[in-house]
Amino acid sequence: MDKRDALIRLSGLKAGGDRSPPDLEVRGLSLAYPDNENALREISLAIPAGKITSVIGPSGCGKSTLLRCFNRMNDLIEGAEYTGSILLEGQNILARDTDVTLLRRRIGMVFQRPNPFPKSIYENVAYGPRIGGIRRKRQLDAIVEHSLRSAALWDEVADRLYESALTLSLGQQQRLVIARTIAIEPEILLLDEPASSLDPISTLRIEELIYELKHSYTIIIVTHNMQQAARVSDMTAFMHLGRLVEFDRTDTIFTNPSRRETEDYITGRYG
């Protein structure tokens, strides 16, 4: 089995199948936590495939909660209850019988703070493919190199692959986490404020990387940083108090929003 076959097998794609990102559509999604009945209220939106969608809005409006619905991370929160559906290629991923492990392979997530494993740089990236059944060193080497290159980190770490990931700078760690996510070939990437703990230069590198990655993935990014949303995304969703207020092309949201609440937020009148 060559590397591509291995990746295809891991991602559940058909052999020789295309890598065009799948459609993702949210329909009437509501979510309640025990102490917040309206964390999400009747959200509906179609995430365009192969594009970057930003989710913006004031603190506590439900951005991260929405993001976590896409790979069922809210299942891990006791008492979180949701209704509605999210269709991935027409199949409701919120259905009880969804294989959540496979789903999380198809929809990878990167969190706010880099969370590499306390292992070598190589092991961080090889871990997922190995769990997925790839054992041959040559194949793993190829996946590690490809993933690190895709995450724009290879040149900085090629000669120190067996050093601890914790010796990397925070910005490098976040790119490593992105490489680790890419290594299992997801189709969709969820990024929850991926640059918020980074310095401006590392932030710029992550933004450039996100922009590059959109050629291969559908990306949904939660950000507090409106300039970042304006710079990197094709589409922007503005949320407030658990509702989706407006969803449109990013340039429209930032230059000619149709809702007063959106305008107030992007012009800094609140939030």
Ligand SMILES: Nc1ncnc2c1ncn2[C@@H]1O[C@H](COP(=O)(O)OP(=O)(O)OP(=O)(O)O)[C@@H](O)[C@H]1O
């Ligand atoms: N694990 C949880 N348990 C209970 N309530 C939660 C949990 N996570 C979030 N909430 C609540 O749900 C609402 C939405 O939170 P969420 O974190 O999704 O908002 P956010 O827009 O991402 O906020 P921020 O920008 O501050 O990260 C808030 O009222 C929050 O207190």
